[in-house]
Amino acid sequence: MKCSFAIALNTFKETIRDRVLSVIVVFALAMIVASLWLATISLEQQARMMKDFGLTAVTLFGLVVAVFAAGNLVRKEMEKRTVFFIFSKPVSAAQFIFGKFLGLALTVFLVVLGMGVFLFFVTWLVAGEAAGSVLLATLLIYVQVVVVMAVTVFFSTFASAILSSVLGVCIFIAGQLSHNVLSLTRLGDAEVLKVLSWLVFIAMPNLAAVDAKPSVVGEGSIAWGHTALWLGYLSAYMIVALLVAAWVFRRKEF
Amino acid sequence: MNEAASGLSALAVVDLHKEVRVGFRGRKLEILRGVDLNVDRGEVYGLLGPNGAGKTTTIKVALGLMRPSSGSVATGGLGRESIGYLPENPYFYDYLSGREFLHLAGRLFGLDRRQRCDRVEHLLDEVGLNDAADRHLRKYSKGMLQRIGIAQALVNEPELVLLDEPMTGLDPVGRVEVKRIIDRLREQGTTVVLNTHILADVGELCSRIGILCRGRLRWQGPVAEAAAASSDGLEGFFMEVVGREV
Numbered sequence: 001m002k003c004s005f006a007i008a009l010n011t012f013k014e015t016i017r018d019r020v021l022s023v024i025v026v027f028a029l030a031m032i033v034a035s036l037w038l039a040t041i042s043l044e045q046q047a048r049m050m051k052d053f054g055l056t057a058v059t060l061f062g063l064v065v066a067v068f069a070a071g072n073l074v075r076k077e078m079e080k081r082t083v084f085f086i087f088s089k090p091v092s093a094a095q096f097i098f099g100k101f102l103g104l105a106l107t108v109f110l111v112v113l114g115m116g117v118f119l120f121f122v123t124w125l126v127a128g129e130a131a132g133s134v135l136l137a138t139l140l141i142y143v144q145v146v147v148v149m150a151v152t153v154f155f156s157t158f159a160s161a162i163l164s165s166v167l168g169v170c171i172f173i174a175g176q177l178s179h180n181v182l183s184l185t186r187l188g189d190a191e192v193l194k195v196l197s198w199l200v201f202i203a204m205p206n207l208a209a210v211d212a213k214p215s216v217v218g219e220g221s222i223a224w225g226h227t228a229l230w231l232g233y234l235s236a237y238m239i240v241a242l243l244v245a246a247w248v249f250r251r252k253e254f
Numbered sequence: 255m256n257e258a259a260s261g262l263s264a265l266a267v268v269d270l271h272k273e274v275r276v277g278f279r280g281r282k283l284e285i286l287r288g289v290d291l292n293v294d295r296g297e298v299y300g301l302l303g304p305n306g307a308g309k310t311t312t313i314k315v316a317l318g319l320m321r322p323s324s325g326s327v328a329t330g331g332l333g334r335e336s337i338g339y340l341p342e343n344p345y346f347y348d349y350l351s352g353r354e355f356l357h358l359a360g361r362l363f364g365l366d367r368r369q370r371c372d373r374v375e376h377l378l379d380e381v382g383l384n385d386a387a388d389r390h391l392r393k394y395s396k397g398m399l400q401r402i403g404i405a406q407a408l409v410n411e412p413e414l415v416l417l418d419e420p421m422t423g424l425d426p427v428g429r430v431e432v433k434r435i436i437d438r439l440r441e442q443g444t445t446v447v448l449n450t451h452i453l454a455d456v457g458e459l460c461s462r463i464g465i466l467c468r469g470r471l472r473w474q475g476p477v478a479e480a481a482a483a484s485s486d487g488l489e490g491f492f493m494e495v496v497g498r499e500v
Contacts, residue, residue: 006361010347017349080345085406088317088339089362253320 003091004099011103015069016110025111028061032119036126047127052217054119055137059213062112062145063172069107070152071165073100074249083254093250094243101153101242105146112142137212140227143234144207148172150238151205154245157252174200175207205237206230263330264414264445265293265316270325272311272469285311287469288325293462295330298436298446300456300477303466304496309449310342312466313416332414335363338407342418342449344399348392352383352402355391359406370409377405380438382431396423404435415439418449433459457481457488467496 015021035053039046074097077083086096116138124130152168159167178201185197209230215222272286286308293299301309314320316327317339329337346355356377360370378387381401391399400423407415417436421429436459439446448460456463457477464474472495473480477488484490 002364003362006358009361010350010358013354014347014349081341082345082347084319084339084341085344085346085359086362087319088334088337088341089359089410090334090364091362254314 001095003089003095004102007086007091007096007099008102008106011073011100012106015104015107018069021065021069021107021111024061024065025114028057028111028115029118031057031061032115032122035119036122039126047123047129047131048217050123050127051119051131051134052213054123055134055141055213055216058112058115058119058138059141059144061115062108062141063148063169065111066104066108066145066149067152067165067168067172069104070101070149070168071156071161071163073104073153074156074245075161075164078252078254081254087254092246093252094246097153097157097242097246097249101150104149104153108145108149109142112138112145116141131216133212133216136222137216140210140212143210143231144172144175147205147207147234147238147241148175150241150245154241154248157245157248171204172207174204176211177208178204179206179208205234207234210234262294263292263328264295264297264332265291265299265330265447266326266328267291267312267316268326268328270312270315270327271323272308272315272320273323285469286315286322286325289466289469289471291464291471291474293445293447295445296440296443297461298440298448298459300460300463301447301449301466302451302453302456302463302492306468307466307496308469309466310418313339313418313447313449316416329414335410336413338410338412338415340400340403340407340415340417340420343422344403346391346399346403346406348390351388351390352394352398352405353378353387355402356405356409359409363410365410373409373411377408380408380435381405397425397428400424401428401431404432408435408439412444414445414447416447416449419451420448421450421452421455429455453488453492465492465495472496 032054035050038053039050042049077086116135120131120134123134148168148171151171152164155164155167182197182201185193210227212222267289270286270289273282273284275281276283289308289312301312303309311320315322316329317337350358353374356374357370360373365373378384381404383398383401386394386398391402394402400420404420407417420432424432433455436446436448448456450456460477462474462476463480465472480491481488484494
């Protein structure tokens with residue numbers, strides 16, 4: 001465990017000292033500020049528009065940071081041959097993968113939470129509404145992003161950095177839509193489509209199940225029992241993705 | 255039971271074969287073709303050979319970075335926590351300072367904070383990087399990187415040290431410093447395997463050498479014996495051993 005924490009600390013330093021991250025964060029904050037302009041053109045919907053637009057920005061930029069950093073995470077170590085340094089020490093593949101993931105998860109947590117807190121204050125100052133639900137929705141966005149990050153780390157153990165990141169984005173999109181696709185195909189008669197959509201639903205993480213944005217913008221409310229169950233499922237999904245990543249990585253030679 | 259397993263050798267390689275697949279069609283390439291060598295405890299052993307002879311692969315298999323196709327490598331009961339390794343042309347995390355990097359190496363070996371601090375400061379002093387300890391590695395010269403690489407290989411006070419081309423990129427002053435470090439390791443009874451092309455250094459530092467060529471060990475024995483075997487000294491002997499193969 002000590003090794004994993006050492007690798008996590010190193011990964012945290014690596015990602016937090018990366019200038020690209022600062023640029024992305026500045027961009028994300030600028031997008032949230034831009035929601036002020038959108039709010040001015042929406043009659044009596046100021047707070048709703050700001051929260052809607054702001055949470056979308058938090059999701060998108062959190063996702064960008066997570067998948068592109070995760071795609072590079074393991075690849076970079078192999079391409080720059082720092083794996084020689086790591087694996088000449090008493091470090092296992094599982095400790096390495098878990099440590100890398102943990103370090104990046106901490107960076108992404110700070111980025112996503114920072115954006116969420118900024119959105120909270122902007123909404124409070126401009127629309128006069130201290131929306132605690134924004135912070136809650138931000139935490140659930142973090143859960144979605146971190147699950148996709150785990151799957152991207154798995155891809156990066158055998159695919160290139162770019163391909164891993166693109167696949168990570170695809171998983172995010174599929175995870176948002178799989179439930180809708182399943183519902184739609186249930187309405188039809190095509191059995192093959194029903195089976196296929198069911199398989200996709202099982203294979204993809206159901207990220208939409210923990211999306212609190214609709215409730216924050218006044219479209220329904222959060223069913224806590226249901227959300228807790230899906231959080232358990234997503235945690236298991238994430239752990240399996242990391243275990244498989246460690247298994248694939250263990251078979252590698254350097 | 256081989257010598258390493260019985261505790262006499264720090265490193266014993268027996269009939270080691272390594273094949274890799276290369277190219278689109280996965281053509282087999284035999285890198286090691288039955289290497290046999292043994293390194294005694296407490297000696298400085300020079301592993302020599304032309305480029306592509308299999309020196310780095312032998313070291314990587316010994317460390318577990320590569321798996322052998324057949325044969326065995328025993329490190330005298332030493333685990334990775336007792337082995338230090340400097341890779342060839344090392345690249346380290348350039349966003350870390352020299353001090354942070356050595357602390358990372360110490361953490362990976364499981365050293366506690368106090369042990370780590372003592373060891374890191376001692377090693378920074380030993381490799382002459384005290385003044386540059388808080389500078390990011392991206393601002394280090396090649397020689398400085400080589401020295402911080404040697405320091406990270408020694409952070410755990412290893413019993414066996416594998417140095418892959420430790421003199422590469424070093425200026426004369428840097429080479430003298432590295433030689434002093436290797437001398438000190440020998441005095442402390444640490445086993446050192448030195449993989450190098452620089453025969454003059456081998457003559458000065460090593461007690462025994464092994465000459466690898468095309469994946470096989472061609473000769474192994476005391477440096478003095480090798481140097482005396484040819485009128486041109488060690489260089490002449492080396493060329494005689496590998497010359498007919500190259």
